[in-house]
Amino acid sequence: MKHLVIIGAGISGLCAAHEAARHRSEVAGGLDILVLEASPAVGGKARTVKRDGWLVETGPAAYLDNEPEFDELLARTGIAGEKVEANEAAARRYLLHGRLREVKANPLAFARSGIVGPMGLLRMMAEPFIRRAGLERAAAESVWDFARRRLGVEAADKLIAPMVLGVFAGDARRLSVSACFPRLVALERDHGSLIRGMIAARKKRARDQRFSSGPSGKLVSFRRGLQSVAVALAESDGFTVRCDAKVETVEAVTAADEGADRGPPRYRVLVGGDAAPIEASAVIAAGEAFANADAVADIAPEVAAALRQIATPPVVVVALGYRPQAASSFPTGFGVLIPRAQGYRILGSIWDSQLFAGRSPDGHVLVRAMLGGSVDPDVAALDDDALVELVRDELARIFGLTSVPVFSEVKNWRRAIPQYDLEHPSRVARIEAALEHTPGLFLAGNGLHGVAFSKSAVTGIRQGRRAALWLAGAPSVTGTDP
Numbered sequence: 001m002k003h004l005v006i007i008g009a010g011i012s013g014l015c016a017a018h019e020a021a022r023h024r025s026e027v028a029g030g031l032d033i034l035v036l037e038a039s040p041a042v043g044g045k046a047r048t049v050k051r052d053g054w055l056v057e058t059g060p061a062a063y064l065d066n067e068p069e070f071d072e073l074l075a076r077t078g079i080a081g082e083k084v085e086a087n088e089a090a091a092r093r094y095l096l097h098g099r100l101r102e103v104k105a106n107p108l109a110f111a112r113s114g115i116v117g118p119m120g121l122l123r124m125m126a127e128p129f130i131r132r133a134g135l136e137r138a139a140a141e142s143v144w145d146f147a148r149r150r151l152g153v154e155a156a157d158k159l160i161a162p163m164v165l166g167v168f169a170g171d172a173r174r175l176s177v178s179a180c181f182p183r184l185v186a187l188e189r190d191h192g193s194l195i196r197g198m199i200a201a202r203k204k205r206a207r208d209q210r211f212s213s214g215p216s217g218k219l220v221s222f223r224r225g226l227q228s229v230a231v232a233l234a235e236s237d238g239f240t241v242r243c244d245a246k247v248e249t250v251e252a253v254t255a256a257d258e259g260a261d262r263g264p265p266r267y268r269v270l271v272g273g274d275a276a277p278i279e280a281s282a283v284i285a286a287g288e289a290f291a292n293a294d295a296v297a298d299i300a301p302e303v304a305a306a307l308r309q310i311a312t313p314p315v316v317v318v319a320l321g322y323r324p325q326a327a328s329s330f331p332t333g334f335g336v337l338i339p340r341a342q343g344y345r346i347l348g349s350i351w352d353s354q355l356f357a358g359r360s361p362d363g364h365v366l367v368r369a370m371l372g373g374s375v376d377p378d379v380a381a382l383d384d385d386a387l388v389e390l391v392r393d394e395l396a397r398i399f400g401l402t403s404v405p406v407f408s409e410v411k412n413w414r415r416a417i418p419q420y421d422l423e424h425p426s427r428v429a430r431i432e433a434a435l436e437h438t439p440g441l442f443l444a445g446n447g448l449h450g451v452a453f454s455k456s457a458v459t460g461i462r463q464g465r466r467a468a469l470w471l472a473g474a475p476s477v478t479g480t481d482p
């Protein structure tokens with residue numbers, strides 16, 4: 001019997017367990033799979049709070065349904081039937097630029113929105129004629145530099161930088177475009193232009209409806225929130241999940257320990273408290289980058305050192321609920337991004353009760369605001385009351401909202417979203433090379449190859465499959481494989 005231990009029961013670790021379990025029969029002698037989770041509940045950042053008729057996502061609320069591997073995994077569980085598409089309102093997005101302005105997809109309507117001035121618009125329209133850069137240059141560029149080169153300074157400042165705040169809670173000038181938005185780099189590489197590439201992608205999507213969601217995907221969630229996906233996965237057959245079990249470290253089992261006639265296990269997993277050490281033939285570290293670093297430091301010091309360099313600043317989510325009368329203060333839409341230059345601490349706000357049914361009681365309004373990130377980490381030092389007050393005040397100023405909230409929920413993620421900085425691509429290469437020397441150790445989670453909920457899931461699926469195949473005797477399987 002081989003033993004696979006997975007560290008972390010976020011979406012990545014649970015998908016890894018689910019996929020490894022699917023390949024159990026390929027492992028001679030059988031495969032036992034154990035997921036260890038430090039906290040009392042599964043889901044990691046996917047944490048749904050239900051109270052007094054409100055359903056609040058304190059982490060991810062929805063994802064783009066564009067990963068067929070994740071879809072296929074969900075289809076094998078009962079939870080797939082609970083998937084819900086966002087209402088049409090989700091297609092309308094706003095930017096604060098003096099006042100609220102809708103970011104229109106139609107070029108003429110966008111031009112009229114006033115977000116970008118006439119010179120900025122002309123520069124954006126020139127994008128198809130800007131020569132493509134060599135791959136090396138694009139690989140070394142920040143998101144902001146890439147956007148400035150292709151679209152001009154105004155678009156980089158007014159459109160792209162707020163978008164980066166919305167996805168990474170990060171600074172577009174410090175994050176790597178090839179690590180954060182590989183699809184943009186691929187559009188330039190393959191089509192010589194983002195605009196030409198997007199037009200080609202749209203045509204291809206219309207021709208080739210291989211999966212209904214298409215490459216850009218529909219925005220989806222689940223009737224009972226995203227944590228319910230993790231709960232459903234944790235309840236599936238083929239593996240065991242143990243909560244309140246923090247992995248302190250993973251040790252290599254030395255030859256002397258093993259005795260002459262013993263093959264695997266290779267690792268011993270030490271769990272906090274009085275729990276006995278757990279033997280493992282392979283380990284998948286599916287925690288956050290910094291947590292994976294601590295767990296694997298003994299067996300893979302180079303991997304740990306590189307993982308520790310990945311900054312993970314805080315994000316605070318403040319959810320406020322208002323009586324139905326407040327609905328008229330918010331336009332129809334997904335939410336608003338707030339560029340730093342506008343002078344607010346809120347990075348963006350999402351209008352949840354417009355997106356999915358069942359998020360608020362009887363027509364009440366549920367709004368979430370995000371703060372912090374690498375651009376304002378100090379905000380996480382405020383206590384919950386001060387955070388609610390700050391968000392109330394800023395929402396009142398932005399939306400002219402006079403209503404008093406009747407509900408609030410605050411979640412202060414002290415270390416929330418990994419920042420893929422300019423060193424990230426070379427760091428990932430170093431980690432992958434170092435993993436070659438630690439057979440039986442696999443890395444999942446969102447630390448390396450994408451922070452979207454569905455991307456973390458796919459990373460887990462691939463690592464789960466690789467670990468199972470490795471245990472089944474496929475010798476060439478190592479590394480992190482995106």
Ligand SMILES: Cc1cc2nc3c(=O)[nH]c(=O)nc-3n(C[C@H](O)[C@H](O)[C@H](O)COP(=O)(O)OP(=O)(O)OC[C@H]3O[C@@H](n4cnc5c(N)ncnc54)[C@H](O)[C@@H]3O)c2cc1C
Pocket residue numbers: 007008009010011012013036037038039042043044045046058059060061062063064245246247248286287288291292295315317413416417444445446447450451452453454456
């Ligand atoms: C506020 C916020 C909003 C977000 N919004 C969105 C969104 O709308 N859409 C989207 O697509 N993405 C969103 N994301 C990103 C997305 O939620 C995450 O990237 C994804 O959920 C990460 O999943 P994961 O399994 O890799 O890691 P996590 O969810 O972080 O799970 C890691 C788990 O490992 C456990 N762990 C760590 N160390 C140990 C140890 N030593 N022993 C045992 N267990 C351990 C942790 O307790 C945790 O449960 C958001 C993230 C945040 C923070």
